[in-house]
Amino acid sequence: MRKGVLRPGHVQIRVMDMQQALKHYVELVGLIQTHQDSQGRVYLKGWSETDRFSVVLVEAAEPGMDFTGFKVVDEQTLVNLTRDLVAFGCQVEQIPAGELDFCGRRVRFLCPTGHWIELYAQKEYTGRWGVREVNPEAWPRGLRGMRAMSFDHCQLHGSDLQLNRELFCDVLGFHLTEQIVNDEGQSVADWLSLSIKAHDIAFVGDGNVGAFHHAAFLLDTWEALLRAGDLLSMTDTSLDVGPTRHGITHGQSMYFFDPSGNRNEVFAGGDFHYPDQKPVTWLEKDLGKAIFYHSRVLNERFLTVMT
């Protein structure tokens, strides 16, 4: 949090059928619906998140991610970072307060990989869902499906990873936790964090522009991942890979698809990484092990299917 950027705060995902999407994200993934706005967008959050929403679903003709946003500590930070983004050469747009209900003004910039990233300082504070503010229970009763705790991060595919890293690290204060380097010693994938979490965003440099690989939601244990896998089968939901462990971050993970074809990850664990610690390096020639630690083999779908 060297520059005042706190954490991943929201992601807006395009879905082709809202009813199907809600069945997926609310009943299966277990996010909580907290609002629907006048445009028909539905606002969701994981139960452990304290702001009003973290996932926005919007009906559209094509799947994909419209933008993902990060919360900053205060308005002054927003002003400063806007200045720095412009100085860095980013295309920057101002989104007025209220364009997303309950959310203050957002500053949106196009990052070198071709994705729209937002910063905002203000969102309605509602506290954790289903537990009291005083003497809170360990978890709320009445959770559904996979009981996702929070929106965790996005993985985005694009180009110009080097410039992108400079932007996220030097301007926004992320630190690099892990990277995959090719034979020339250049990174082909960066995992970046704002705190000690294994990653708050990941970028893969594969020549795409603005491609959306997945949005990830936090589960609490490896056993929760087993039950999440069970639920995929019970609901005839398309599994991509897992449950398994990643080499990168050493977190436990499962990938699957929402009804529109957007990839989701549910994730548990993951190494802590402090900013004074060296990034962990993986060799591209060992990509299989880096991604899927047990099988050490990538499936073609994982590398090519994006929205």
Next chain:
Amino acid sequence: MRKGVLRPGHVQIRVMDMQQALKHYVELVGLIQTHQDSQGRVYLKGWSETDRFSVVLVEAAEPGMDFTGFKVVDEQTLVNLTRDLVAFGCQVEQIPAGELDFCGRRVRFLCPTGHWIELYAQKEYTGRWGVREVNPEAWPRGLRGMRAMSFDHCQLHGSDLQLNRELFCDVLGFHLTEQIVNDEGQSVADWLSLSIKAHDIAFVGDGNVGAFHHAAFLLDTWEALLRAGDLLSMTDTSLDVGPTRHGITHGQSMYFFDPSGNRNEVFAGGDFHYPDQKPVTWLEKDLGKAIFYHSRVLNERFLTVMT
């Protein structure tokens, strides 16, 4: 245990290089070496097993299973069952006491699927490995690798499943816990138990003769399977599938290969099944889900690679 057959007692596995095999079964799987006989065969057991050995490794030119054996309650049962096997029409051989060190006489028969199955009443009782007989600790210190608790079962592929089931159920007292039936209502795979375990042996009817699909070892939890998967990666051992859940038995499982190409399974959980309970039926058209509950897809290797 209607006929006095107690449990899976041993399996003799052919390996092409004993040193490599021991590295695999002792250091990785975590079985305990308890003996080497004058023929060079190595005797192993899982720490929780009370008899002297349950796995016998024998060096040979080809991998595969020589035989698997079941312990019966006493000598009289052995006499009676020998008579019943002959009456059923089985080819029966007598193996004298001491052919396997520490083991009494064995009665060996060829079952309809083309496998050699043994019965024996006597094996040296050594108690659990690494824990005292009085006030025993929960587990022994000094276990290695996956910490396999016991030899659990074999899966064998052959033909004539209907006759085979009659033999195991009517003569030997197994009960059918689960089955896969084809469109004609015939079973193409049988899971059979002597107690309340999900299975003590499994047979798949795929036209093979005497084929060995895998030997399974018991782990205690889903978390132990995660760490077992980690160990595969650390030791560059070939993973087949998992960790995942089976539809059949609902147990948690991972498959991998020993250095000779024999498939191993490590297994945890699995539904209890009493003999008065109906067998669980799976439809062959849903074979993927029956075997790999999360992905609902079989890999070709799983269906065709046998030793």
Next chain:
Amino acid sequence: MRKGVLRPGHVQIRVMDMQQALKHYVELVGLIQTHQDSQGRVYLKGWSETDRFSVVLVEAAEPGMDFTGFKVVDEQTLVNLTRDLVAFGCQVEQIPAGELDFCGRRVRFLCPTGHWIELYAQKEYTGRWGVREVNPEAWPRGLRGMRAMSFDHCQLHGSDLQLNRELFCDVLGFHLTEQIVNDEGQSVADWLSLSIKAHDIAFVGDGNVGAFHHAAFLLDTWEALLRAGDLLSMTDTSLDVGPTRHGITHGQSMYFFDPSGNRNEVFAGGDFHYPDQKPVTWLEKDLGKAIFYHSRVLNERFLTVMT
């Protein structure tokens, strides 16, 4: 199952307020209500059990256990065992079919510890709750609270343990899995099984007559016990001890009280024990470790509060 006795089949528990009891056993423990009879008794089962019920709650002025029953394989076994019980010197009563709805005739006997134990051969077969008979899912959706899988066993306190063991082992075909012996080498507590489960019933010899220590319900993992403990706190339910591990059986356990003061246990794991294996012996002088493996200290309440 040497004598045809299959498993624990039911327990009838006295509760002082049925509505409170249902809130406890259905909403908190997670048993399924499957019937209420004309006397007002409520019939429950764990979701994984295949017969119509396993727990019967009856309103009464005092808490406690009326009886616990074991299922036998068939009517002939019932006839034979009745003869053997009488020959052993037991007081035997015949309960006609239908006294419990959906249950065939029961043979009830007073065992030496002063408890009423029943045998029956017939109960309505309903299959597992919430899953289909063909291609069954791993677990049903819609379970509540602790999601108890099944009624597992009772622990009963009384006198004359030696005679009681003879009855259960020699007449009914149980085998002794574990025991606590005093300095004179006499058992002061017996754990007895009909299959390979760590125990199907437990008796403690403490000079009581017909005292009820607890009824236990099966959970599937140590993590399920954590969440069960959480639920006690969320519902202000009185905890006795745990979650912890037992020395005896090495199972994982938590004790708590129903609103009438009956003690419940939720239990996971536990060593398998085959009838050819020696019983595990614990020394009375190490009773604390035998019962509560981590703390190695018994609380007074655990030894003295019974219903």
Next chain:
Amino acid sequence: MRKGVLRPGHVQIRVMDMQQALKHYVELVGLIQTHQDSQGRVYLKGWSETDRFSVVLVEAAEPGMDFTGFKVVDEQTLVNLTRDLVAFGCQVEQIPAGELDFCGRRVRFLCPTGHWIELYAQKEYTGRWGVREVNPEAWPRGLRGMRAMSFDHCQLHGSDLQLNRELFCDVLGFHLTEQIVNDEGQSVADWLSLSIKAHDIAFVGDGNVGAFHHAAFLLDTWEALLRAGDLLSMTDTSLDVGPTRHGITHGQSMYFFDPSGNRNEVFAGGDFHYPDQKPVTWLEKDLGKAIFYHSRVLNERFLTVMT
């Protein structure tokens, strides 16, 4: 990390017999011995920590904590914070580089609760123990005992909690994650974090001066806590409480004592808490539930035994 303070970096613990202490901290807790200095002090670390040491054991006549230290991002931060500590009114001491081997200069101050707290910017970087820097495995083989991952935090008891909180939050940049407040609305215990961890240090205001309640080490799962509890029994180590869940932080925990009587905690999980989120408040009248979520009862020993 608002003020450049990164994380808990070390604790120096007094032990009365070094050989017994090493048996405890190395063989049982599973810390790695990385050095012994010319004074005889032994340096340890958890395997996942990247600096040379985090725990220093020093032989002394009495148990207790000499000091605990926090790493800051750089020398300039150390200079600035020294100035701010003096301005706040703290007694500040300068410890030259090398007083602890491999560690740069330390700035030590007496905080209002009567404990010596240190800041330092430099310590030898060794990387994680037992795993390579490139393509690192998920965990190292050869870990012992409880396999502690890292030194996590200390809990310290003293007086003047309000002033202490100002120092830690305003001067050092901690944020308050949880607190226990009495009927007058005053905090009687503060949990403070530098990142998103549930706590990096905890202070209890009970009228003591400079008392040491416990040092905590991180384990990765609830199952690891079960096995840690098993190890206490196997090694006849004195358990205080657990395994159980805390209300505060909702983490999973077990307390026990080293041979000198210092209390240790092993800890897993715990809610993430960001600096923009409100602190969680617990009421002193519900202290039992706040501390031990399952039993909701404190043991006297937990409140009074300190070193």
